[in-house]
Amino acid sequence: MEELENKEKDREEIFSRAIRAGKRTYFFDVKATVGDEYYLTITESKRRFNNEQGKFYYEKHKLFLYPEDFEKFVNGMNDAIEFIHTGKAPVREDTENPKESDLDFHFASSGKDLSFEDLSVDDDEK
Numbered sequence: 001m002e003e004l005e006n007k008e009k010d011r012e013e014i015f016s017r018a019i020r021a022g023k024r025t026y027f028f029d030v031k032a033t034v035g036d037e038y039y040l041t042i043t044e045s046k047r048r049f050n051n052e053q054g055k056f057y058y059e060k061h062k063l064f065l066y067p068e069d070f071e072k073f074v075n076g077m078n079d080a081i082e083f084i085h086t087g088k089a090p091v092r093e094d095t096e097n098p099k100e101s102d103l104d105f106h107f108a109s110s111g112k113d114l115s116f117e118d119l120s121v122d123d124d125e126k
Helices: 002-012 067-086
Strands: 015-021 024-032 038-050 055-065
Touching: 038 067, 055 067
Parallel strands: none
Antiparallel strands: 015 024, 024 038, 038 055
């Protein structure tokens, strides 16, 4: 039993990189599936204060990315960064046409100003 627990712990500690950015910290962690295939988790951690308990706590949000999605994810992120820098939407010839069943959010074209904070739910609202 102890050997199994150690093996699972080893899988979780393959590679990790922490990036501090203002009040947030981003963690890039490489982990392995049971079949020893690598995947990436990206965690955003924000320090928050609980007024009722008078204590700080960390709010975390995670993304799980698998190797078959890396190229699409990086291309999408690079397109968004390029748009921020230039104000022009990059044109990609290799972009797939999204299927109706795919979740494809385009907040910029919706005319709404949204931020990540708009997407979170406070404990009081649950």
